[in-house]
Amino acid sequence: MKRLRIGIIDIVSRGPTRALYARIMNASLASIMPQVIGVWCQEQGHEVTFVCYTGFEDLLTELPDNVDLVFIGAFTEAAHTAYALSNLFRARGAITAIGGPHARCYPEDAARYFDYVLGFTDKDVLCDVLRDCSQHRPAGVCLAASRQPGTLPGVRERWQFIDQTLRKAPLLKMVPMLGSMGCPYTCAFCIDAAVPYQPMDFEVLREDLRFLRTRFKRPLVAWHDPNFGVRFNDYLDMIEDAVPPGSIDFVAESSLSLLSEAHLKRLKRNSFKGVLPGIESWFALGDKSKTGALVGMAKVRQVSEHVNLILSYIPYIQTNFVLGLDTDEGPDPFELTKRFLDMTPGAFPAYSLLSAFGRAAPLNLDYQRSGRVLPFPFHFLNNNGAMNVRPANYSWRRLYDLVLDLTRYSFSTRAIFRRLLATEGVTSRWMNVVRAVSTEGFGRARYHREIRTRLDSDPQFRPYFEQESGALPQFYKNIVRQDLGPLMEWLPEDALYHDPNAYMKAERSKDVVALV
Numbered sequence: 188m189k190r191l192r193i194g195i196i197d198i199v200s201r202g203p204t205r206a207l208y209a210r211i212m213n214a215s216l217a218s219i220m221p222q223v224i225g226v227w228c229q230e231q232g233h234e235v236t237f238v239c240y241t242g243f244e245d246l247l248t249e250l251p252d253n254v255d256l257v258f259i260g261a262f263t264e265a266a267h268t269a270y271a272l273s274n275l276f277r278a279r280g281a282i283t284a285i286g287g288p289h290a291r292c293y294p295e296d297a298a299r300y301f302d303y304v305l306g307f308t309d310k311d312v313l314c315d316v317l318r319d320c321s322q323h324r325p326a327g328v329c330l331a332a333s334r335q336p337g338t339l340p341g342v343r344e345r346w347q348f349i350d351q352t353l354r355k356a357p358l359l360k361m362v363p364m365l366g367s368m369g370c371p372y373t374c375a376f377c378i379d380a381a382v383p384y385q386p387m388d389f390e391v392l393r394e395d396l397r398f399l400r401t402r403f404k405r406p407l408v409a410w411h412d413p414n415f416g417v418r419f420n421d422y423l424d425m426i427e428d429a430v431p432p433g434s435i436d437f438v439a440e441s442s443l444s445l446l447s448e449a450h451l452k453r454l455k456r457n458s459f460k461g462v463l464p465g466i467e468s469w470f471a472l473g474d475k476s477k478t479g480a481l482v483g484m485a486k487v488r489q490v491s492e493h494v495n496l497i498l499s500y501i502p503y504i505q506t507n508f509v510l511g512l513d514t515d516e517g518p519d520p521f522e523l524t525k526r527f528l529d530m531t532p533g534a535f536p537a538y539s540l541l542s543a544f545g546r547a548a549p550l551n552l553d554y555q556r557s558g559r560v561l562p563f564p565f566h567f568l569n570n571n572g573a574m575n576v577r578p579a580n581y582s583w584r585r586l587y588d589l590v591l592d593l594t595r596y597s598f599s600t601r602a603i604f605r606r607l608l609a610t611e612g613v614t615s616r617w618m619n620v621v622r623a624v625s626t627e628g629f630g631r632a633r634y635h636r637e638i639r640t641r642l643d644s645d646p647q648f649r650p651y652f653e654q655e656s657g658a659l660p661q662f663y664k665n666i667v668r669q670d671l672g673p674l675m676e677w678l679p680e681d682a683l684y685h686d687p688n689a690y691m692k693a694e695r696s697k698d699v700v701a702l703v
């Protein structure tokens with residue numbers, strides 16, 4: 188096989204940024220799979236140039252212009268950046284491939300702009316691409332393994348890419364590790380619910396933890412598991428066997444149901460510094476928060492008590508909520524979240540507007556069948572830039588009034604100050620303040636206020652939101668133009684528009700084939 192010059196771009200930021208939080212955090216948010224692809228390509232004898240795009244690089248000059256094949260990893264919010272890059276590299280004669288969440292959620296759309304669209308990617312799928320490495324246009328080919336790979340290159344093998352990325356992080360340097368894939372829980376909206384739970388090789392994990400201690404005085408590991416600690420004792424046994432307790436700091440996403448007091452004691456002993464459980468709703472999803480059938484204020488009390496208990500063991504906690512769920516109605520869900528914040532001042536609240544990411548979850552078929560999915564451009568599908576599911580129980584104006592009110596409440600001077608007092612440790616305190624005053628708190632409140640104002644004053648808004656018109660308001664076009672900067676000239680003209688019902692149509696055409 189010819190030795191290929193391969194470029195790999197892990198897009199963390201959907202465009203150039205100067206935000207303080209992005210400066211501190213983005214390099215620590217790098218994905219694992221682009222690094223894995225880099226290792227596998229090198230194993231096959233190819234030459235790899237790797238870039239993690241954090242929003243501070245000049246993407247037009249970072250990669251050599253004579254690459255044969257470019258792999259791009261992107262979340263949906265970065266799809267337009269990815270499409271523009273693909274167009275640019277194709278114009279220079281390269282073959283392009285996309286992987287990551289956007290490719291899994293919107294393969295039909297991605298195939299319009301890439302030669303290869305990769306779903307679950309294992310070494311065989313990658314080798315197929317490397318062998319074929321040819322143009323597939325106008326429609327790219329979609330390739331996927333039947334399941335996630337059983338093993339992945341560990342930190343030691345990925346180190347060259349991790350190291351070059353973390354050099355961009357001025358303060359916090361989080362090393363991404365993966366202990367497991369999939370999740371045994373069945374939250375209907377989650378992309379990981381349909382992926383069978385699978386632990387990664389403990390020997391590799393043990394080796395990686397030991398290796399990291401040779402690279403940092405005190406490493407910080409971010410577990411990228413969708414739900415860390417499903418086999419809690421096995422993982423903690425492995426960590427304790429690998430390194431002395433307290434020699435590595437950890438953060439992890441874990442559901443409340445896994446964070447019992449006995450588990451918290453062990454996590455504290457092993458220096459877990461941050462957890463990110465999902466609460467999602469006061470009226471649904473009781474299993475993952477261990478609140479069973481409790482709803483409303485009773486659930487708030489129990490979850491608040493639990494989160495305060497967690498805070499007595501682990502200094503940093505982000506609690507995740509979804510706003511606008513079909514199970515929510517009236518002001519109560521929002522008022523209850525405010526009560527939760529009053530009773531749990533140390534928790535950092537992260538809000539997501541209800542969103543349906545293409546094929547991410549079968550639940551999205553229901554939204555598409557009932558005609559509730561709006562075609563907001565991908566650039567806004569980051570859980571906050573737009574809500575692409577028409578709310579079941581709110582008008583748009585009412586919903587944005589409530590979202591804005593809750594955001595202001597959560598990031599008021601009083602709330603920031605109370606959070607500061609209720610948080611232990613310099614890093615946790617400082618993180619909470621930076622997040623509140625940067626894009627996530629103040630920035631989001633500003634943005635939601637703008638949307639709410641335009642729902643009254645911008646004549647293009649209401650028809651688009653009410654699905655009476657498919658004409659995208661100029662406001663959104665301007666943001667894409669501004670965010671993409673010089674890449675905008677490479678964005679294909681039709682890329683701002685996608686079929687929001689592509690998943691449903693693909694499922695229907697399967698039925699037709701079956702009948703025939």
Ligand code: SF4
Nearest residue numbers: 370372374377380413
């Ligand atoms: S517990 Fe978390 S990771 Fe698991 S299915 Fe629910 S949302 Fe997804």
